[in-house]
Amino acid sequence: MELFDIGILTSTIRLSTPLILCAIGGLYSERGGVVNIALEGLLLFGAFSAAVVAYYTGNPWLGLLAGAVTGVFIAFLHGLVSITFLGDQIVSGMGINILALGVPAVFSGAFFNTPSSTPSIEKILPSLNIPVIEDIPLLGEILSGYTVPVYLSYAAVIITYFVLFYTIFGLRLRAVGENPKAAESLGVNVIRYKYYGVLLSGLLAGIGGAFLSVGHGTQFIKNMSAGRGYIALAALIFGKWHPFKTLLACLIFGFADALQMRLQGVIGIPVQFIQMIPYILTILVIVGFIGKAVPPAASGVPYRKG
């Protein structure tokens, strides 16, 4: 078997998609000063609700919508606890992640009598070809023929770059994450902007979750996110909270994932070591070996008004 071929590139792109959506979501939240380790839970909630809705309605698009809406709702919960009630953001995120282990399992047990998965969905999101590009040899094969969330993830990166650095919304969001007191003194509604950031993270992570269950896969499987929310968090840090660098980090980590799957049982490098790459790189960058990663100054600090 060839080790490097087009297959590994396309699967890199597929495997990076939930990472990109999650990490860009996390970027909004953290730029607004709210640490979001609930990304893992948001993925699971999004994946589960998408699978359930797609199964009952037979429409994967409604599933995608359900994933997004559920993501926003669960993120709102994170906002409520950590912004309004000034709870610790890490603990709140952890609570949501633990909840995400229980809710899908219990409810799929109640709906379908199978706690570890939902029934397989007949119609998943269709793969779309991009006109013109699909006809280019080689490149067409790599760039075209994916489901909507894949394209959406790249759109999200580009849009986020402009929103963050070229709009008033982005300026205010960053101000809130860096120095909320100063932002407030300029008339920015700090609490509201923090909520915007957190809800956007829920929206994108929810779509990422839906991609897992109704785009990439055909059902919800217990713990199917398999730590991707945490890898997205790692990518966000590795990308230094910048959209394009975060995208690059997601692609690197997605490639590691694709490689790991390809190598399973093929050559002598244990898969566990390849799976570790994102985490080791992140520690190196947080320590300052590969350029220093400095988080938004006020992230993690509950904001008390006045």
Place this chain on the structure above:
Amino acid sequence: MIIKFLKNNFALIASFLASLILSGIIILLLGENPFRIFGIFISSAFGSWNNIAYTLFFATPLIFTGLSVAVCFRCGLFNIGAEGQLYMGAFACAYVGFTFADFPGYLLIPLSILFSIGAGGFIGLIPGYLKAKTGAHEVIVTIMLNFIAIGFTGYFVSGPFKNPGDLIPQTQLISESAHIPKIGELFGILGIKSSIPLNFSFIIAVFICLLVYFIFKYTTFGYEIKAVGLNKKAASASGINVNRIIILTFVLGGAIAGLVGVNEVMGYRYRFLDGFSAGYGYLGIAVALLGRNHPAGVFISAVIFGAVMRGGLLVDVYSDKISKDFVYIIQGILILFVVSGELWNKFRIQIDAEKQR
């Protein structure tokens, strides 16, 4: 005195009741009778000495991880790394147990315990050292280290140390001389069956609770930890070597988390099994939070979480509508309520305001 206790712990008690009510509503939505389900929870967790023994068995790892998180919290450090620390501790424990199989028990048991502590402490050293030397945020480092530590143990147990012939990734059995006794064997009087996995590590857990209490109450080290936790600058100005305390606290936290291996390997399964932890490290955060980082509080909240885990197993058996994963829902709800400090403060302010009128 009771009123004072209720007043001081208003938020905790209110969270507890709110979680109970919300869980009850969810049970109702799932088509079960909440009172019947809670009845099963309580009777299966506390209904007899044997049931209590099961509850304490589930509580034991949570006491260790809860204390691990609490000790670091006192120093202003957030240890999310207990999960990785306990995996390393457990693997090291098993490694000693099957490698030095011909050692006599009086040597092998302390050696295995020491390796659990040492391996956990070593994994704890890394975030502590990085925090002290580079300022790297311990939350991110410990999250990443969890995956790295679990990856390493996963590799060991599916590669070089896999028990040949087994389908699942696990090590060979440890030497019998490294087994620690079951509580049922130690205290026959209570009539606890020796088939119940509650073992000597529970007594170690109680001892560590007392030790942590002693450290904070009576030693300079404990005082220095608290001083650094309250105010790093002031601690430094008063001559405390802040970096040294940060590193030592993390090592202590990691070492305590590593002791989970003693329960798992020497007292229960007698081998290292990949993926054995039911998220004990993460639950330790909730246990510490609910126990207000006090050893006695940690003990009590670990027993509560242990009871929920034990009860969940039997609810799974006696109800066809509610699976054992319901436990995660209860735990998640409880965590979210407990951490919502300001929610309860608002309540309290309102109650006080009404009294004034």
